[in-house]
Amino acid sequence: MDDQIRTESTRLQLTGGERSRVARERVYRLVLFLCAALSVVVTVTIVVALAVDAVEFFGMVDPVDFFTGTTWVTARDQFGVLPLVTGTLLVTAVSALVAIPIGVASAIYLSEYASPRARSVLKPGLEILAGIPTVVYGYLALIYLTDFLRGLGLDLGTFNVLSASIMVGIMIIPMVSSLSEDAMSAVPDSLREAGYGLGATKYEVSTGIVVPAALSGIFSSFILALSRAIGETMIVVMAMGLRPRMFDLTDPVGSLAESGQTMTSAMVQAVTSDVGAASPTYKSMFALGLTLFAITFAMNLLSNAIAARHREEYQ
Amino acid sequence: MARNVPDDGKPSRNERIDAAEASGETGGLIETSVTTEDSDEHSTPGRTIIESRGVDVFYDDVQALRGVDMEIPENRVTAMIGPSGCGKSTFLRTINRMNDLVDSARVEGELRFGGTNVYDEGVDPVALRRRIGMVFQSPNPFPKSIYDNAAYGLKVQDKTDDIDDRVERALRDAALWDEVQDRLDESGLELSGGQQQRLCIARAIAVDPDVLLMDEPASALDPVATSKVEDLIADLAEEYTVVIVTHNMQQAARISDKTAVFLTGGELVEFGDTNEIFENPEHDRVEDYITGKFG
Structure with missing residues (x-):
């Protein structure tokens, strides 16, 4: 128009x-x-x-032998990856046992209980923990933590899985606590008020309302921290020894007290040894790297799936 | 804000009663609230249940309430109206010590509930809040199932015998049962805003408190949902003492027996029977406010 x-x-x-x-x-x-x-x-x-x-x-090397073999001795061309995988999983599991309870508890304290004063001391403390080079953790595990644990009556080898795993756990505490705290702090105060208004105590509000509402973020922090534990190299190279060992279900304590080896540590060994670049030992590094990548990738997918399932249930 | 709640360590049942007894005459009240029937027998409609004497509230150096004197009658609806920032919500939160959750808040004066000054040393805010329920301005159901929302207070307060019956009764009393009885496992957040608010009311009355504090419970709702909640409040007053903050004067006139008018500066300017306040206010400022000349 x-x-x-x-x-x-x-x-x-x-x-x-x-x-x-x-x-x-x-x-x-x-x-x-x-x-x-x-x-x-x-x-x-x-x-x-x-x-x-x-x-x-x-x-x-036959892939079937690689993925099902239970002996990893590169000098004898025995490339069975399972001892390294179980070594990695053992470190991850023990470090999770250390980091998850302590990390979540510190997150609850920082998010729900701490006075501004206490927070101003504790938060930077955790951040410093996150900033320490892993080589220092490895040294501490080898020199001090093993001695300390022996003092508690544990019969540990000079290089042992337990001390390295605990130290990896300590290293990832800040990841768990800081991401979990972010998730808890994001829970709206109106939910806390609703809880207090019904006569709930602070502990009941923290554990019964805030933690469940923040669960997706808390799970994500676990997965990220565990991915970090799976990939951790320096601590295990320094403190866990270099002997690939299948996890012995009949003697779990023994498996922890002795030395072991993870996939990352075997990769370091492959790249620092004086074998030729065309040798299977050297090439094994790439197969291990790919396997490791697949595991952490799967963890990330799992993390996304969990986060999507529990995605911000509050408004 | 809730970050810095003072320490509410979980007291044992005995400690809670001890704390209440040490501070005065609440020992008897604790027994009466065990069941609805009991509290009906003991309650005396119209008798003063909450008494405020010279209550001042400060947030840091800012005074939010100035010398509030008020007597809130039992089993009646008391409305608090006034312009934004007049302190009406602050007063509501002073009654069940929700202001404890705000670090900067400081309360002076006496606020007696059933004869006990709730700010006396030894009074456990957790025990107090178990007798004084609260409904908030915007619906805040937990991200849990409808059933778990209604059952939360019961679980926290160890009132878990006949919990299914109590949940059903609360949802019926909140006029929500018919709409949700087939979907109790669904998240409370799946409900509409009005249903969510009625769920929050159900959650508050499930534990059978003596008093129900409502902070603008209908302000986030549409007119239909608002009228449902208003009808509900009228019913609730038969069993509970209701104290409601509203910015809606028609609402106050419709549903309340007593009205308190707060004006800017945190002053309680006039308090009395609702009819009196709306038809024949003593103060010109109150008349100006309720006739819409300001605020």
Whole structure:
């Protein structure tokens, strides 16, 4: 209608704006996209690089032997990955036993109980714990923690799984506590007030209302911390020894008291040993890396699935 | 804010009663609240159950309430009205010591509930809140099932015998049972806003408190849901002492027996029978307020 009334000259000019502005927008968009794409490119590159060498490794070693073998002695070309996988899982499990209760308890304290004064001391303390280089933790485990545990009457080897695992646990406490605290702090105060209004105590409100409402975030913190424990290298290289050992279900205490080896530690050994770059020992590093990647990737998927299931149930 | 709640260590049942007895005459009240029937026998409609004497509340250096004197009658609806920031919600939260959750809050004066000053040393705010339920401004059901929402207070207060019956009665009394009886396992957050608020009312009355504090319970609701909640409040007054904060003067006029008018500065300007307040207020400022000249 308007078109018929208005003449060409009176019509509002809204098209054909400044060409340079449009061009600038395109550049911004492209730069931002490239940055966002970088992480994906790197991830894909890593997987491809690992896969190429791993395929070469599996040309030399039967994948079935690799994934089902229970002996890892590279010098004798025995590449059974299970002792390393159980070693890794043992470290992860023990560190989880240390980090999850302590981490969640500190998160509850910081989020629900602590006075601003107490928080101002404790929070930086935890952050410092997160900033200590893992080589220092490894040293502490080897020199002090093992001695301390022996003082408690445990019969431990110089290198042992227990001390390394506990130290990995201590290392990941800040991840659990800080992410869990964020999740708990995000629970609206109206839910706490509802609890107090019904005559609940602080402990009942914290554990019965705040923790359940923050559960998805708390679970995510567990998964992230455990992924970190699975990938931890320095502490286990220094304090756990280098002897791959199947976890012995009939003697779990013995398995903890002796030395062991994780996948990460075996990779370090492969890359630092003086074998040729074409040898199966050297190539085994890539197969191990790929296996490790698959495990942590699965953990991340699990974490996302859990977070989606419990996603912000409060409003 | 709830970050810094003072320590409410969980006292044993005995300690709670001891604390209450040490501070005065609440020992008898504790027995009466065991069942609805009992509290009906002992309650005296119209008798003063909550008495405020010179209550001042400060948030740091800011005074939110100035010398409030008020007598709240048992089994009646008492409305508190006034413009934003007049302190009416603060007063409500002073009654069940919810202001304890705010670090900067300080209360002076006496607030007697059943004869006991609730700010006396030795009074356990947890024990107090078990007798004084609260419904908040916007519906705040827990992210739990409808059943667990209604049962939460019962579980916390160890009133778990006949818990299914108590939950059903509370949901019926809150006029919600017919709408939710087939979906008690669903999350309370699946309900509409009005249903959520009635669930919060059910949650509060399930534990059979003596007093129900309501902080603008209908302000986040649409008109239909509002009228349902208002009808409910009228019914609730037969069993409970209801103290309601509202910014809606028509609502106060419709549902309350007594009205308190707070005006800016945290002053209780006028308190009396609702009809008197609305038809023949003593103060010009109150008349200006309720006729809409300001606020």
